[in-house]
Amino acid sequence: MTLIQLSEAKMNYINQTYTLKIERGQSIMISGENGSGKSTLIRLILGFIVPDQGKVLRKKVKISYLPEQVSLPPFIKVKAYLEGFAGVKKAMIDWELIEMFDLPLHKSIHELSKGNLQKLGIILTLMGDADLLIFDEPLTALDESMKDRFINHLVTLKEKGIGCVISSHEPSRFVSIIDEHIIL
Amino acid sequence: MTRIIFMHVFYGKRRIVYFSLFVLLMLSIFFMGYTHEPVYLQQLEKEYYLMYFILSLKTFYPFIFSITITMLLIDHDQNVFHMLYAYHSRFIIYFKKLFAYGLIMTHSLLFTFLIMHLFMISFTAYYAFDLSIVMFFLHLWCDGLILIILFLIIIKKEHINRGFLVLLLYFIFPMIKENMDSRFLFYIFPIYTMDLSNDLLVYAYKICYICFGILIGYVIHEKMSIY
Numbered sequence A: 001m002t003l004i005q006l007s008e009a010k011m012n013y014i015n016q017t018y019t020l021k022i023e024r025g026q027s028i029m030i031s032g033e034n035g036s037g038k039s040t041l042i043r044l045i046l047g048f049i050v051p052d053q054g055k056v057l058r059k060k061v062k063i064s065y066l067p068e069q070v071s072l073p074p075f076i077k078v079k080a081y082l083e084g085f086a087g088v089k090k091a092m093i094d095w096e097l098i099e100m101f102d103l104p105l106h107k108s109i110h111e112l113s114k115g116n117l118q119k120l121g122i123i124l125t126l127m128g129d130a131d132l133l134i135f136d137e138p139l140t141a142l143d144e145s146m147k148d149r150f151i152n153h154l155v156t157l158k159e160k161g162i163g164c165v166i167s168s169h170e171p172s173r174f175v176s177i178i179d180e181h182i183i184l
Numbered sequence B: 001m002t003r004i005i006f007m008h009v010f011y012g013k014r015r016i017v018y019f020s021l022f023v024l025l026m027l028s029i030f031f032m033g034y035t036h037e038p039v040y041l042q043q044l045e046k047e048y049y050l051m052y053f054i055l056s057l058k059t060f061y062p063f064i065f066s067i068t069i070t071m072l073l074i075d076h077d078q079n080v081f082h083m084l085y086a087y088h089s090r091f092i093i094y095f096k097k098l099f100a101y102g103l104i105m106t107h108s109l110l111f112t113f114l115i116m117h118l119f120m121i122s123f124t125a126y127y128a129f130d131l132s133i134v135m136f137f138l139h140l141w142c143d144g145l146i147l148i149i150l151f152l153i154i155i156k157k158e159h160i161n162r163g164f165l166v167l168l169l170y171f172i173f174p175m176i177k178e179n180m181d182s183r184f185l186f187y188i189f190p191i192y193t194m195d196l197s198n199d200l201l202v203y204a205y206k207i208c209y210i211c212f213g214i215l216i217g218y219v220i221h222e223k224m225s226i227y
Helices: A038-046 A078-089 A095-101 A114-126 A144-159 B002-009 B012-033 B039-044 B046-073 B079-087 B090-123 B131-154 B162-180 B183-188 B200-223
Strands: A002-010 A017-023 A027-031 A053-058 A063-066 A132-136 A163-167 A180-183
Touching: A002 A038, A017 A038, A017 A053, A017 A163, A027 A038, A038 A063, A038 A132, A038 A163, A063 A114, A063 B079, A078 A114, A078 B002, A078 B079, A095 A114, A095 A144, A114 A132, A114 A144, A144 A163, B002 B090, B012 B046, B012 B090, B039 B046, B046 B090, B046 B131, B046 B162, B079 B090, B090 B131, B090 B200, B131 B162, B131 B200, B162 B183
Parallel strands: A027 A163, A027 A180, A063 A132, A132 A163
Antiparallel strands: A002 A017, A002 A053
16 A cells, blocks of 8 residues: 655755655665755655645655654653653553663653664654654664664564665665665 | 643753743732732722732733743744654644643643732732733733744744744734724734723634634644745
8 A cells, every 4th residue: 555655746956856655564765965855855755845846645644753853852851751752642652662772761861872862762753653654864873783773673663564764874784674775 | 742842841941940930920020019008008098009000910911921922932843743743643733732832821820810819918908809800811811822823833943033023023012002003903913902901802803813823823834844
């Protein structure tokens, strides 16, 4: 089943035309040089921007999205924030995932390192029952073992039929899960 | 959603800023209402003292109130909410935001009203419950909703300064309206002004304005580009 379809979608400020079909359970990798239009493509998929030319067709889907930079309130405990976010998403907190990522729950968000902040962003994104996951540079600031754990988790999700769109400068790491690789 | 917004609004030092603002407001109200005159004189000239207090409150409080609303909403457009736009729909997040900020505003207004009432009853001999104060707070509640809707429409992550324009408008609008003495200005931006405060139709107009604002806000929210 096609979730989102981009037909000749184009923004005036970028010299790139996007034609893309995202099926349920399909994983797509987007890579390219800086300024090649990766984030623009992600925004088009998310419906955050409307194309100047062409069209985007989308089914009513739940998309979990991790932006390139997540801004979280600094003086809140990680656990409290996770609980609040779970409430908004009407989801349960996945404690196994938190254990896997080794996230310090009792620290305040401002005390977290860049890597731990990224892990928190990933956990917030993976929370809930999304139809599609979109990650913009998810491996930023993660150490090698965490990168592996994250990719292994994506493999598990793919087996469950949850697809993802990933924009990354390290496409070779995702070879095991991607069905389509778009190089911009 | 209210919990998440609460976390984003009242964290760490911000909590101290809000608390200080609230204490400052309470102290101002206290000094506005407090008088050194003997009790018998206060009771003899009850109406005069009460009128003076209400007049001071009506002149002073809308300014503090609008600053508080601006502080609350100045960074409402954060990318955490963008994450939620993608998960739920923009429609749901817009209304949840509206509800959450409305709830915070209503609570702060009610709390101010109660503390003020308590202060005045405890420390003055002339204060008596007056319906015009309730009407004034109702006006402010409507103004608060109008400001929240405007801020939700106007303020974007990359254009925070726009919030101060609305605040400036809220400050200077009553002055312009007073000088021009035109109802037409009120129809454009129906915020609290003393000359129209007793007209019940003003509430009806404000409610209609708020409903229309919510609708316009929703349409803009659906169409806006998010970067």
